[in-house]
Amino acid sequence: MPDATFLDSTELVLNMGPQHPSTHGVLRVILKLDGEKVLGTDCVIGYLHRGVEKIAENRTYAQFNPYVDRMDYVAAISNGLGYCLAVEKLLNVEAPPRAQVVRVILTELNRIASHLLWLGTHALDIGAITPVFYCLREREEALKIFEKYCGARLTTHAFRIGGLLYETYEGFEREVRDFCKMFVPKVDEYEELLTNNRIWKARLIGVGILSAEECKEYGVTGPVLRAAGVKWDLRKAQPYSGYEKYDFEIPTRANGDTYDRYVVRMQEMRQAVRIMEQAVEAIPEGPIMGKVGKVIKPPVGEAYVSIEAPKGELGYYVVSDGSTQPYRCRVRPPSFVNLQALDRMIRGGLVADVVAVIGTLDIVLGEIDR
Amino acid sequence: MFKLLKKIFLVDLFQGLRVTFRNQNPKYIYTEQYPAERPQVAERYRGAPRLNNNPDNGETLCIACNLCALACPENLIVVGSERNEATRRKELTYFTYDTSRCMFCGLCEDACPVDALELTQDFELATYTREGQVWDRQMLEEGPKPTQYKC
Numbered sequence: 315m316p317d318a319t320f321l322d323s324t325e326l327v328l329n330m331g332p333q334h335p336s337t338h339g340v341l342r343v344i345l346k347l348d349g350e351k352v353l354g355t356d357c358v359i360g361y362l363h364r365g366v367e368k369i370a371e372n373r374t375y376a377q378f379n380p381y382v383d384r385m386d387y388v389a390a391i392s393n394g395l396g397y398c399l400a401v402e403k404l405l406n407v408e409a410p411p412r413a414q415v416v417r418v419i420l421t422e423l424n425r426i427a428s429h430l431l432w433l434g435t436h437a438l439d440i441g442a443i444t445p446v447f448y449c450l451r452e453r454e455e456a457l458k459i460f461e462k463y464c465g466a467r468l469t470t471h472a473f474r475i476g477g478l479l480y481e482t483y484e485g486f487e488r489e490v491r492d493f494c495k496m497f498v499p500k501v502d503e504y505e506e507l508l509t510n511n512r513i514w515k516a517r518l519i520g521v522g523i524l525s526a527e528e529c530k531e532y533g534v535t536g537p538v539l540r541a542a543g544v545k546w547d548l549r550k551a552q553p554y555s556g557y558e559k560y561d562f563e564i565p566t567r568a569n570g571d572t573y574d575r576y577v578v579r580m581q582e583m584r585q586a587v588r589i590m591e592q593a594v595e596a597i598p599e600g601p602i603m604g605k606v607g608k609v610i611k612p613p614v615g616e617a618y619v620s621i622e623a624p625k626g627e628l629g630y631y632v633v634s635d636g637s638t639q640p641y642r643c644r645v646r647p648p649s650f651v652n653l654q655a656l657d658r659m660i661r662g663g664l665v666a667d668v669v670a671v672i673g674t675l676d677i678v679l680g681e682i683d684r
Numbered sequence: 685m686f687k688l689l690k691k692i693f694l695v696d697l698f699q700g701l702r703v704t705f706r707n708q709n710p711k712y713i714y715t716e717q718y719p720a721e722r723p724q725v726a727e728r729y730r731g732a733p734r735l736n737n738n739p740d741n742g743e744t745l746c747i748a749c750n751l752c753a754l755a756c757p758e759n760l761i762v763v764g765s766e767r768n769e770a771t772r773r774k775e776l777t778y779f780t781y782d783t784s785r786c787m788f789c790g791l792c793e794d795a796c797p798v799d800a801l802e803l804t805q806d807f808e809l810a811t812y813t814r815e816g817q818v819w820d821r822q823m824l825e826e827g828p829k830p831t832q833y834k835c
């Protein structure tokens with residue numbers, strides 16, 4: 315006779331992933347459950363490990379550029395910007411003004427594309443199926459601009475060290491303007507679907523709370539940090555690529571729960587449109603490539619550059635030994651650091667909220683496993 | 685009171701439904717009917733590689749300089765060349781390009797000094813075998829010939 319009756323609680327260890335669709339890739343979460351309650355989680359990562367940092371040591375600086383797109387493939391352009399800025403800092407060159415403005419436009423467009431994919435899949439996880447269709451529809455418009463600009467939609471390889479390779483195409487400004495005009499009413503549409511929806515609110519408010527102190531302890535950045543009320547955005551704090559010229563706000567919220575993170579990201583999309591609108595009016599004439607030789611051979615030294623990627627602080631640390639290949643390239647991916655807070659956010663919660671919390675962290679496994 | 689009425693009459697849900705119905709308009713159909721309706725990719729699209737011939741005399745433009753092979757991060761291009769004693773120039777003998785390892789980054793295309801190698805707008809690269817992914821010179825010059833379906 316087993317001793318356990320239905321009154322006893324027994325711990326159940328449940329494996330979620332790596333093929334679970336709501337883990338947004340190949341994340342495996344080991345859940346310790348007491349009935350519906352989560353007692354603890356353990357993340358197993360590395361299923362998508364390709365050794366990108368090691369690959370960097372065997373490639374020249376220019377050759378490594380396409381690989382960084384494959385880390386956070388949802389925001390490939392931001393990755394490219396981070397890497398190019400780091401190598402430019404090593405070389406002590408700066409991209410010409412025209413290149414910087416085009417970079418800002420494309421990175422902000424990529425921020426929107428990334429947030430749209432996040433919104434669609436996050437809503438899908440929670441049970442609202444409609445937004446994903448609308449989000450992908452608008453994301454398509456952004457991807458079309460990428461395709462026309464650089465010839466690829468996802469892993470773009472859009473920027474080169476020292477500036478840009480591709481000149482903007484005919485009608486680039488008009489299309490970006492059209493996108494901005496088209497996009498703001500669409501955000502209103504998503505908000506109409508979700509913001510006041512009672513099911514959406516019931517599933518999100520008070521779920522996965524992470525306070526500002528905890529965010530700082532874990533080193534969490536990006537929208538997760540801002541939803542906890544910390545006004546920290548690297549575009550304002552350490553402006554790069556001419557972000558100091560644009561007028562935009564850092565949206566913050568106070569509670570740090572899943573709903574607040576949703577609101578912050580929605581606001582961020584509106585701010586990204588604002589930046590794009592200002593930038594597209596101010597594209598200066600001039601060269602697009604800085605003074606970089608054909609063979610990139612930075613002097614001995616090291617450089618760390620961090621940028622505000624859609625998911626948080628994305629840092630590139632490149633060490634040069636004076637040869638044509640990086641001695642070491644270390645990436646500080648935002649998703650990897652943000653994922654560490656998962657256990658804190660979900661402990662004591664319900665098993666149904668696990669997917670909501672994984673979704674709200676907006677992780678990309680390509681970046682976590684590298 | 686107002687809040688309660690709002691809650692009873694499901695205002696928030698109908699608000700969402702309104703958006704859904706607004707989007708029922710057939711004008712808003714975005715899905716491409718792929719095999720029947722082929723997308724027009726952008727002019728700069730980086731798709732299937734092509735080794736261009738000189739349109740005037742049909743000779744290859746490639747001068748077998750090997751720069752594309754050196755530029756490629758994946759080392760997937762192999763250029764074979766032979767010195768032609770009569771003209772005293774290097775001539776291309778074979779050229780293989782392994783599309784299964786290619787990430788279509790465009791670095792080889794940028795490196796080519798004579799615009800012989802080009803990434804074209806063809807995007808249908810699927811094959812039935814792994815060997816079929818390795819393109820030889822003939823394939824690169826002719827380009828892929830995908831089956832086209834008409835509905």
Ligand code: SF4
Pocket residue numbers: 755756757758759760761785786787788789790791792793
């Ligand atoms: S596109 Fe990139 S990966 Fe492909 S052959 Fe050219 S350089 Fe190599």
Ligand code: SF4
Pocket residue numbers: 745746747748749750751752753763795796797798799800801
């Ligand atoms: S770089 Fe151009 S010319 Fe040189 S070997 Fe390659 S395809 Fe031929």
